[in-house]
Amino acid sequence: MPVARILKLGGMVISSLLILWVGWVVGWIYLHPESDLAPPPNLEPGDILFQENGDKWGPWGYWNHVGLYVGDGVVIDCWTSQGVVKRTLRGFYTDSQSAAAKRLATGEDKWWNKDGKREKIISDAIRYAQDQVGKPYQLWPPIGKNRDDSELNCGKLILLAYCHEPTWYINLDSNSDWLWTTPDDIYTSPYLEEVPCFEGVS
Ligand SMILES: [Ca+2]
Numbered sequence: 001m002p003v004a005r006i007l008k009l010g011g012m013v014i015s016s017l018l019i020l021w022v023g024w025v026v027g028w029i030y031l032h033p034e035s036d037l038a039p040p041p042n043l044e045p046g047d048i049l050f051q052e053n054g055d056k057w058g059p060w061g062y063w064n065h066v067g068l069y070v071g072d073g074v075v076i077d078c079w080t081s082q083g084v085v086k087r088t089l090r091g092f093y094t095d096s097q098s099a100a101a102k103r104l105a106t107g108e109d110k111w112w113n114k115d116g117k118r119e120k121i122i123s124d125a126i127r128y129a130q131d132q133v134g135k136p137y138q139l140w141p142p143i144g145k146n147r148d149d150s151e152l153n154c155g156k157l158i159l160l161a162y163c164h165e166p167t168w169y170i171n172l173d174s175n176s177d178w179l180w181t182t183p184d185d186i187y188t189s190p191y192l193e194e195v196p197c198f199e200g201v202s
Pocket residue numbers: 173174175176177178179180181182185
């Protein structure tokens with residue numbers, strides 16, 4: 001067999017394998033099977049939603065995505081492929097293999113539970129997230145620039161939504177490294193409490 005023919009066949013095999021591999025990766029990332037998880041009926045605007053969606057390329061830890069519920073069945077979150085977007089609450093849950101929700105702690109020992117501050121903090125967090133829609137995803141680790149919101153990722157969006165300096169300062173990154181805010185860093189924050197997920201009444 002002539003060398004040119006061998007090279008041509010080899011090239012075809014390699015390019016076919018490459019196409020298959022790219023297809024597999026794209027499919028694996030974007031076509032997660034839908035789950036039958038449904039949002040709990042007692043969510044409130046400002047609640048922070050955690051998702052485990054099987055994306056093993058996501059952040060380290062159990063939860064690999066986090067978003068903000070802004071009310072009226074809408075979630076704002078930040079995706080690698082899309083940047084900051086609005087999506088449906090139901091879509092957030094059907095994309096989840098498991099999910100949880102947390103909210104700013106309601107205990108009287110917290111300074112924000114006095115003089116209506118909690119309501120103001122939550123409405124400002126929602127407004128902040130809405131103002132970020134359309135911003136690009138931050139591809140590289142945000143070392144030293146976790147407060148720069150020209151580019152965002154899912155954890156950083158939530159962190160900055162609840163960290164309005166100089167008006168107030170609630171650092172939801174529980175390990176406070178300011179290098180990378182993973183969904184797990186937020187999930188374990190002592191400033192949040194679990195939303196009791198009552199089943200819907202059918
Ligand atoms: Ca961190």
